[in-house]
Amino acid sequence: MTTGAHRATAEAVASVVAAERAAIVGTLIRLTDDWDLAEDCVQDATERALGRWPREGIPRSPGAWLTTVARNRALDVLRRRRTERSKLQERAVTDGMGASGGTAPEPDDRLRLIFTCCHPALALDGRVALTLKTVAGLSTAEIARAFLVSEPTMSQRLLRSKRKIANAAIPYRVPPDELLAERTGGVLVVLYLIFNEGYGQPDDRLAVEALRLTRLLVDLMPGEDEARGLVALVTFQMARRSTRFDAHGDLVPMEEQDRARWDAGLIEEGQLHLRRAASSGRPPGTFRLQAQIAACHAAAPSAEATDWATIVTLYDALLVAQPSPVIALNRAIAIGFRDGYEAGLTALDGLDAEVLAGYYLLPAARADFLRRLGRVDSAERSYRAALELVPTGQPEHRFLRRRLAQLPDGRNV
């Protein structure tokens, strides 16, 4: 086999494993009530698959193959432990096998796993880490790198969360109806946090994982409008990912992005989810509103031809649903594009400067409107104020410096 074909097989194997993994971990946790054991066994099965399938071919039912290998491994480990608890666990695994000898994953096993990882009684950073580890299947080292902490720190964080699940008796289940809406909202917050952690980074694997997890959640809960809203929000943003930075790694603002290179397939996917969510007739939640704003941008042929009036209306609704100074700031920017840059400046002046103090986007937005109005001196002052608030080396910092240098009389920075 050529190296290229080898790599293609390895990738196919990896993607099959990634698709099956969460369900198998979810099933083994349900049966054994032991998170570490479940993860170790699935890890072991995954490694065997990665070693054997490229040579032997992918089995017809890869999920069943992985499940069987993971389950047998669990039985081996439990038999060696010889404790009262391990005997019970062993029984549960054997009983869970069903007549065909396969451990039948229940459709809800992945949801149980997701909801438990995102339980509000866990620390937020623990929820994020645990979701990436057990649902997405990232290694502790990978998660540690993504969050710029050492591997032992991340290990501790995961351990603390798993211990709390066991010690405080956090139930391993899909929440009952009366808790479902609230807990689903909590899951979406974790997934969006993962997305934002990755989006815009040179290695945006976390954003890709967040998209995958959100799609999975919609597959599992097709009636959840807000989950569809989040998928749409994520797909619209991902559609622009290749145009957000130029060849030098510098930030390209949306109005200068090459819209022909926006991913039409992802935009269509987002639009489909928004239509489905709208057909429920329920009022949109915060993710759907944000997705609708992103949809306006995605559908616009150019920055000028953007439906700013609708965007302002959507920000109004978003402010009611989730009052936040950052949303108010974005609404003020949209007003500038709807009613003219003077109006935008007035809207920015009306914001609570005290709450937004330290947030670079306020002086940056002011600088942008001033630049467009040709008020160079004021623009310069605002750019410098914005630059003070962004760490040197960040793409936003380079972008603001470039804008400052490009001011009409070509001031040097």
Add this chain to the structure above:
Amino acid sequence: MKYMMFVVADPDAESEPSDGPTIEEWLDDVDSRGKRLTGDRLRPVSDATTVRVSRGQLLVTDGPFTESKEWIAGFDILECDDLDEAIEIASRHPVARGGKLELRPFWTDGD
């Protein structure tokens, strides 16, 4: 699972409109479901005494063990199926509005 539920009074908290159950209604509900093993109110921290032994010396001081403005006003020991049930019970306690409840699982034999 057994949980100690500390009922925490917070003098700085903004008062919440109390449309939930009264303490009597809460007690009736939780006791009728058999979820509460025991519980009681405690006198304020002005009546508290803190005791410790340092280098063999008994130290008895007036007041609570923390400097916090929040103070433990009572406790309940709950016996629940899981944390979600304990959270549901705590969320209906009148002190959840205007104060706080802290749920702490007991050590169990297996630990």
